[in-house]
Amino acid sequence: MTLHVRPAGPLDAGPLADLLNEVIAEGGTTAITTPVTRDYIAERMASDPRAIWHLAEDDAGDVLGFQWVDPHPEHGADCAQIATFARVGRTGLGTGSALFEKTRAAALASGYRWINAEIRADNLGGLAYYGSRGFEDYGRIEGYRMANGQVVDKVLKRYDLD
Known part of the structure; x- marks a missing residue:
């Protein structure tokens, strides 16, 4: 299988919404707790001119994962926030590595200086993924209440682009 990013x-909003809804239904890795629509994804893509979205697909055009960065609402114009999603049952194929290679380069070219990741503390796979990309811990949000009422901690990680 060849991976294309x-x-x-x-x-692409429909297939991305479908993949994200699989992740949400599986539970345990994202702070998003309610299903999303194609329109939600399309609106999110268009919400800021500095938003950068990439997807990874196989030879048949099936989406294996996607990643986006957009300006962080609290850390200023130099900071992008990141989200990464991989198809349930299809992790460990290099999808995340390939996505981040493209996202990192595009974020740097767009003038971002660093990338912020907020990972649920119980998402061991997500913590390992961002750590393996070179993200470093810089803080923690304790007692984050998700939309479904569940309370989790979040680990804050940063990746400096320059």
């Missing part, structure tokens, strides 16, 4: 656009 490319920028994602509005026509």
